[in-house]
Amino acid sequence: MTNRDKYFKGQQDKEEFVCFMRQHWIVLVKEFIYLIVFLLVCYFTLANIDSIQEVLRGNREMKLLFATAFFIGTLYIHRFFIKIFNYFLQVGIITDTRIVEHQKTLFMKDSMDSIDMAQIQNIERVGDGILPNLLGYGHIKIFLSASSAVKTFQYVPNAKFHFRLISRQKEIRQNQLAREHRQVASEAVANEVSNLSPSGKSNETPSQ
Amino acid sequence: MSVFTTLMIAILLASLTACLFVSSRIVAYNRKYHFNEITYTRLFRIFTKEHFAIIYAVFILMHSVFTTWFLLTL
Numbered sequence: 001m002t003n004r005d006k007y008f009k010g011q012q013d014k015e016e017f018v019c020f021m022r023q024h025w026i027v028l029v030k031e032f033i034y035l036i037v038f039l040l041v042c043y044f045t046l047a048n049i050d051s052i053q054e055v056l057r058g059n060r061e062m063k064l065l066f067a068t069a070f071f072i073g074t075l076y077i078h079r080f081f082i083k084i085f086n087y088f089l090q091v092g093i094i095t096d097t098r099i100v101e102h103q104k105t106l107f108m109k110d111s112m113d114s115i116d117m118a119q120i121q122n123i124e125r126v127g128d129g130i131l132p133n134l135l136g137y138g139h140i141k142i143f144l145s146a147s148s149a150v151k152t153f154q155y156v157p158n159a160k161f162h163f164r165l166i167s168r169q170k171e172i173r174q175n176q177l178a179r180e181h182r183q184v185a186s187e188a189v190a191n192e193v194s195n196l197s198p199s200g201k202s203n204e205t206p207s208q
Numbered sequence: 209m210s211v212f213t214t215l216m217i218a219i220l221l222a223s224l225t226a227c228l229f230v231s232s233r234i235v236a237y238n239r240k241y242h243f244n245e246i247t248y249t250r251l252f253r254i255f256t257k258e259h260f261a262i263i264y265a266v267f268i269l270m271h272s273v274f275t276t277w278f279l280l281t282l
Contacts, residue, residue, distance in 0.1 A: 070219060077223075077268070078223065085260065106234075
């Protein structure tokens, strides 16, 4: 039984899923503040609905104004929930071989970027400020050995834990690749030795 | 039926359609991705996207009911 697409679309056959992460809830604070204001407006509207209906009866201009406000309010409700769903869809996935950043929204975006653990040179955890230290979130920067590119995961919750996890997975992966490389090298040497004749000369005939 | 009522009903129907479309996108996503949610991946350590899908549906339903009542009593 393979692990292909077991946890996420694009998971490879022998790839083991370790964990996934989303952004810290701090990125949604602004949206929830707006929601509270919106709910207060809805509450006062519903509390005074009789007065509003009195004003609207027979007044075409006020009805148009109310319809516009109603449309904007409806639009806002949908926008809020779509933002919440987009928050859930955007994930960072850590497996035994790579880190995958999946930037997805409901309608507009769907992009995946993966980094092989063996290509990671340095990992940096940035947690500057009062809120990051109090709430335990931060940015994780991954420096690649093959190029000067830097991959940043922003607003990572429990940043210390994810920093340690990525470091350990990187070490395991690089040790595994080093072992495989040594095994291949020793097999190549063994093949060379077995190709030699008992007198020490190669069994291969020289080309004429 | 007045222009105002027609407009309100059109907005209501568009809202319900949008809710259905968004829910279908969430279902399609869940078919491809099977992450096991733990405390630290939930919003405020409690809510998953399924919770919010239910809250969204209830919100839109209440919105429709109140709008219908408003139009009938106007």
